[in-house]
Amino acid sequence: MRVLVLGGGGREHALAWAIARSPLLTKLYAAPGNAGIADLAECVALAIEDGAAVAGWARRQAIDLVVVGPEAPLVAGVADACRAAGLAVLGPDAAAAQLEASKAFTHEIAAACGAPMAAHAVFEDAGAAKAHLRAMDGPAVVKADGLAAGKGVVVAETLAEAEAAVDAMLGGQFGAAGARVVIEERLVGEEASLFALTDGETVLEIGSAQDHKRVGEGDTGPNTGGMGAYSPAPVLDAALAERAMAEIVRPAIAEMARRGTPYRGVLYAGLMITAAGPKLIEFNVRFGDPECQVLMLRLGSDALALFAAAAEGRLAGIAPDWKPEAAITVVMAAKGYPGAYEKGAEIRGLAAAAGIEGVTVFHAGTAAREGRLVATGGRVLNVTATGADLAEATARAYAAVDAIDWPEGFCRRDIGWRALGR
Incomplete structure (x- = not known):
């Protein structure tokens, strides 16, 4: 198979590393790639958020599978353009990618399918948002509604910190991504990440991990894109993982299909493991970074075979294998x-x-x-x-x-x- 990986970060290096180990692979390309990926793939210059450019290049190169690493190309509709050109793609269409592009949309889906999630409210006006914060019974989490590279979330310790986050986001800190803010109750528990692979109908759990978002030791300082991760996540044992799949992941994917926007690709559920069980914090529409790196090292199955099956609607009857390490x-x-x-x-x-x-x-x-x-x-x-x-x-x-x-x-x-x- 001839494969194109879109992206140039650590997640994409891990994906390229896993794909390169497959006996199915005949040629691997990456756009734009990086110095490490260049040891495994031919790196090419492509505007990876330009669907027409990606699809056209992939058609000319007879690419059998496009693997989209980051969220921005998915939100921009690159998977739509590739599918319209007859290409197999690992990643959701733009309509389904709204699960990450809009936190308010995620709440809408969770409410529609009954997935447990924090109470929330959405605001475009700073005064109304601050009034809501003052009326809340307990601490708050303030989120930019749109994509903010993993940095648009403030877990506020004080009312003043929450109000400052509202001012910063609605004041343009994250551009259009912060034009709306989502204010949530702060859930109490331990965070974990659960990953699923789906072709729109069949849904497979493909591992758990725990990330470290804060820049400082002891989970202090500002949020980052992620400072480290490990897998498996001990807090998310087999019973809790299945409960999260049954109560959150599968219902959300079923709701997307019901709306006529089937979800195909990797779905990353950020969870809070509370005393009442797992609750949804957020969805991401791709592998996490750096969670992907630990998942790829533990995956015993042929990654390319799995990804191709998801892209081509052939996941039924497949079960991924995991190394014990x-x-x-x-x-x-x-x-x-x-x-x-x-x-x-x-x-x-x-x-x-x-x-x-x-x-x-x-x-x-x-x-x-x-x-x-x-x-x-x-x-x-x-x-x-x-x-x-x-x-x-x-x-x-x-x-x-x-x-x-x-x-x-x-x-x-x-x-x-x-x-x-x-």
């Missing part, structure tokens, strides 16, 4: 992230890091320049490891971090702390 990934980011940071610093020591047993280093924001590997993004490397248990995987990952020579980078040193402390 635990996996963890530690994000190395440029100092200053998620705020301003410098680019262009050289990174050394990756060969030594990758030489440690069980370690795979995925690139997130890198480029090759004049024979040197340099940092080009905020999140730059995903130092990922497997082990017989999470403790072994964690020891291997941090040994690899210590082997990398990049003074301009940093990481959290407590990834996996919840699970390790159980």
